[in-house]
Amino acid sequence: MNWTPRIVLTAAVGISALLIAVAIFWQVDIRRAATPAPAATQEQASSPETPALSRNPAPTEEGNQREVTLFFLSSDGEDLAPEPRKIFLTSSVTDQARQVIKELIDGPQSALLPTLPASAELREVYLASDHTAYVDFSRAFVDKHPGGSSAEIATVFSLVDTLAYNFPEIRRVKILVEGEERPTLKEHLDLSRAYVADMSLVSRQERR
Amino acid sequence: MRQRRWLLVPLLTLLLPTPGFPLSLREDEVALRFQSVAQGSRVILEFAGPRPNYQVEKEANRVVVTLQGSFHSIPYKSKNFNEPILARFKLDRGSRQTDLLFYTGPEFGTVTSFEMTAPFRLVLEFQKKESRAAVPLGAGIPDVTSRQAVQVAPAIPAPPAEHSPQPPPAAGAAGLPVQPKAPGIQVIVVDAGHGGVEVGAKGSTGLLEKDITLDMAKRIQAGLTKSLGVRVILTRDSDKQVSLDDRTAIANHERADLFLSIHVNASRADKARGAETYFLSYQATDGESRALAALENNTIGVETPPGNSELGLVLWDLAQSHYLSESSKLAETIQSNLNDLLRIESRGVKQAPFKVLMGATMPAVLVEIGFITNPEEEVRLKDGDYRERIAQAIVQSVATFKERVEKQQGLR
The missing domain is CATH 2.60.40.3470 (Immunoglobulin-like)
Structure with a gap:
C-alpha cells in the first residue's frame, strides 16, 4: 500500500469529521443551542468522506435523531406538501429549528419544489419566551427571491408551517433579514408581523 | 458509554426549560x-x-x-x-x-x-402629549411620504386617538371625516405594482412585472374614465419607485372609493397559471399574535393601566378591516370575470396580509393578472390585445361593483 500524502490527508479529514460528529452527540449546550453544531453539519455536508453521516446515519445513531416534516411547494404550485426528513435530536429547540430551516433552504428531495432561495443563509434563530421564533436570514433570502404573491406566500408559510408543525414551542415566526425587520419580502407580504401557521395552505393527503 | 449518552440527552433536555x-x-x-x-x-x-x-x-x-x-x-x-x-x-x-x-x-x-x-x-x-390641542386637526396637505395618512375606520369602536396615527387629512378629533366622502363611486386609485429598481417578478425571457403593471394601470385608467366617467388616479405613471405606504397614502389622500393594485404573479412552479384576486387578511396573524403575546407575557409584573388596549394597535394596523366585506365582494366580481375570460377555474379569490392593502380606508384589492413564470402566460402577457382584454374585464367588474354599491345607497 502506497501511503501517499493524499491518502493520509483524506484519512485525517475523515477521522476529524467523525470526531466532530461524535462531539455533536456528546454536546449538551446550555447557551444558545450549540454554536459548533451547525458548523459541523456543514462540514459533513461538504466532506465527501462522510456522506453517510449526514443523510444515512449508522444504526447506532438512530436514537439521536428525530423525524420532522418539511413543507415544500407542490409541483403544480397550488399548495404546500409534506416531505419527511431526519434531524439530529440536539438538546435545544433553536438548534433543531436551525437544522430544519437549513433543510428547507437545501430544498426538497422529491418532486416537490423549493420555497426558499438556495443561496439564502440562516444567520440565527432566537426563541422568545412568548413562543415567537425570530428567524434571521442573509440578504440573499430577499435578493434571490423571485417575487410575486404566490411565491412570497409559499416562502413564508413553508417556513412558518414547518416550524410550528414540528415544534410545539414555536407558535409564531418573525422573519428578519440581516438582523433587521423588513416591511415586506418583495413588496407583498407584511414582514413586520409575526406569523402563525396556516395549515389550510397544506394539501390534504387524500388528494395526492 | 453509549448507555450514558442515551440517558444524558433526554435527562438534560428535561432539565432545561425552553430557551427564550x-x-x-x-x-x-x-x-x-x-x-x-x-x-x-x-x-x-x-x-x-x-x-x-x-x-x-x-x-x-x-x-x-x-x-x-x-x-x-x-x-x-x-x-x-x-x-x-x-x-x-x-x-x-x-x-x-x-x-x-x-x-x-x-x-x-x-x-x-x-x-x-x-x-x-x-x-x-x-x-x-397630554393635550391633543397642539395637534393640528385636518390641517394642510398631508405628507404622503409617511404612512400616517391612514385613518382608523370611524365605525370601529376604538377609543378616539388612543393608538390612531397623527390625524389624517380632513379628520376630526373623533376620527370622523370632516367632509364625508361623496356617495357612490367617483374616485378610483389604480396602483401599478412595483416600479423603478423594484422590478417585481421576471419572466424566463426577461419580461418584467413592473412594465406590464404600468401598461395595465394605464389601460384600466383609460377604460374606467371612458366607460364610467369616474376620476382615476394612478400611483405612478412612469417607471419609478413608489413606496407601499405612499401608494395607500395617495388613495387615502384622494379619498378614493376604490383601490386596485395590479400585479403579475410568480411561482417556483412554472405550471402555475391563471389570475388571482386578493383582499386583505388579518386573522391569525398580528392581531392574534399580539393578543396572545399580551396574555402570555406576564414577565412585566406590573398592572396594566386601565383601558390598556392591545386592540387599539391592532385596529390601527388594520385600517382596511372596516372595508373587508366590500373588498371581498369586489375581489369576487373581478375574479369571476377574469376566470370567464381566461377559462381557468382553478384559481380564485384569496386573502393575504399584503402591506399595500393594509392602510387603505376604502375597498381595496390586489389583482394578479397571470403568472409571468409560466412560459405560455408570459408570451400572452407580452401581447397588447391580451392585456387590453384583461383590462376590460377589470373595468367591467368595477362597473358591476359600482352599480351594486350605488343601488344599495339608493342612488340608482
Missing part, C-alpha cells in the same frame, strides 16, 4: 421587547447580568438610553415602528458605551422609566 430570551441571553446582550399600552408604547430592556450603569436622557427628537459597556441588542439592531409616539429604534454600540436610540414621533410627550429585578429589567414608558 431570559435563558439564552448573554451578559453582553440586552433583549428588547415592545408593548403597546393605553397612552403610548412600552419598551422593556432585559439584561442577563446585574444592574448595568445606565442613564436615560430625553433629547429633541429622541430618547437615549446610555449603557456603560458594550451591548448587543436582540433580536433587533434597529426597528421601524412608524407610530406617532415611538417612530424608530436604533442601536449605537461602542466598545465602552452603548446608546439605545429611541426616535420619537410627533405625538410623543414624556418618557418615564422604572426598574424591575430578577432578571434585571429597565422599563421605559413612552407617553403621548
Whole structure:
C-alpha cells in the first residue's frame, strides 16, 4: 500500500469529521443551542468522506435523531406538501429549528419544489419566551427571491408551517433579514408581523 | 458509554426549560421587547447580568438610553415602528458605551422609566402629549411620504386617538371625516405594482412585472374614465419607485372609493397559471399574535393601566378591516370575470396580509393578472390585445361593483 500524502490527508479529514460528529452527540449546550453544531453539519455536508453521516446515519445513531416534516411547494404550485426528513435530536429547540430551516433552504428531495432561495443563509434563530421564533436570514433570502404573491406566500408559510408543525414551542415566526425587520419580502407580504401557521395552505393527503 | 449518552440527552433536555430570551441571553446582550399600552408604547430592556450603569436622557427628537459597556441588542439592531409616539429604534454600540436610540414621533410627550429585578429589567414608558390641542386637526396637505395618512375606520369602536396615527387629512378629533366622502363611486386609485429598481417578478425571457403593471394601470385608467366617467388616479405613471405606504397614502389622500393594485404573479412552479384576486387578511396573524403575546407575557409584573388596549394597535394596523366585506365582494366580481375570460377555474379569490392593502380606508384589492413564470402566460402577457382584454374585464367588474354599491345607497 502506497501511503501517499493524499491518502493520509483524506484519512485525517475523515477521522476529524467523525470526531466532530461524535462531539455533536456528546454536546449538551446550555447557551444558545450549540454554536459548533451547525458548523459541523456543514462540514459533513461538504466532506465527501462522510456522506453517510449526514443523510444515512449508522444504526447506532438512530436514537439521536428525530423525524420532522418539511413543507415544500407542490409541483403544480397550488399548495404546500409534506416531505419527511431526519434531524439530529440536539438538546435545544433553536438548534433543531436551525437544522430544519437549513433543510428547507437545501430544498426538497422529491418532486416537490423549493420555497426558499438556495443561496439564502440562516444567520440565527432566537426563541422568545412568548413562543415567537425570530428567524434571521442573509440578504440573499430577499435578493434571490423571485417575487410575486404566490411565491412570497409559499416562502413564508413553508417556513412558518414547518416550524410550528414540528415544534410545539414555536407558535409564531418573525422573519428578519440581516438582523433587521423588513416591511415586506418583495413588496407583498407584511414582514413586520409575526406569523402563525396556516395549515389550510397544506394539501390534504387524500388528494395526492 | 453509549448507555450514558442515551440517558444524558433526554435527562438534560428535561432539565432545561425552553430557551427564550431570559435563558439564552448573554451578559453582553440586552433583549428588547415592545408593548403597546393605553397612552403610548412600552419598551422593556432585559439584561442577563446585574444592574448595568445606565442613564436615560430625553433629547429633541429622541430618547437615549446610555449603557456603560458594550451591548448587543436582540433580536433587533434597529426597528421601524412608524407610530406617532415611538417612530424608530436604533442601536449605537461602542466598545465602552452603548446608546439605545429611541426616535420619537410627533405625538410623543414624556418618557418615564422604572426598574424591575430578577432578571434585571429597565422599563421605559413612552407617553403621548397630554393635550391633543397642539395637534393640528385636518390641517394642510398631508405628507404622503409617511404612512400616517391612514385613518382608523370611524365605525370601529376604538377609543378616539388612543393608538390612531397623527390625524389624517380632513379628520376630526373623533376620527370622523370632516367632509364625508361623496356617495357612490367617483374616485378610483389604480396602483401599478412595483416600479423603478423594484422590478417585481421576471419572466424566463426577461419580461418584467413592473412594465406590464404600468401598461395595465394605464389601460384600466383609460377604460374606467371612458366607460364610467369616474376620476382615476394612478400611483405612478412612469417607471419609478413608489413606496407601499405612499401608494395607500395617495388613495387615502384622494379619498378614493376604490383601490386596485395590479400585479403579475410568480411561482417556483412554472405550471402555475391563471389570475388571482386578493383582499386583505388579518386573522391569525398580528392581531392574534399580539393578543396572545399580551396574555402570555406576564414577565412585566406590573398592572396594566386601565383601558390598556392591545386592540387599539391592532385596529390601527388594520385600517382596511372596516372595508373587508366590500373588498371581498369586489375581489369576487373581478375574479369571476377574469376566470370567464381566461377559462381557468382553478384559481380564485384569496386573502393575504399584503402591506399595500393594509392602510387603505376604502375597498381595496390586489389583482394578479397571470403568472409571468409560466412560459405560455408570459408570451400572452407580452401581447397588447391580451392585456387590453384583461383590462376590460377589470373595468367591467368595477362597473358591476359600482352599480351594486350605488343601488344599495339608493342612488340608482
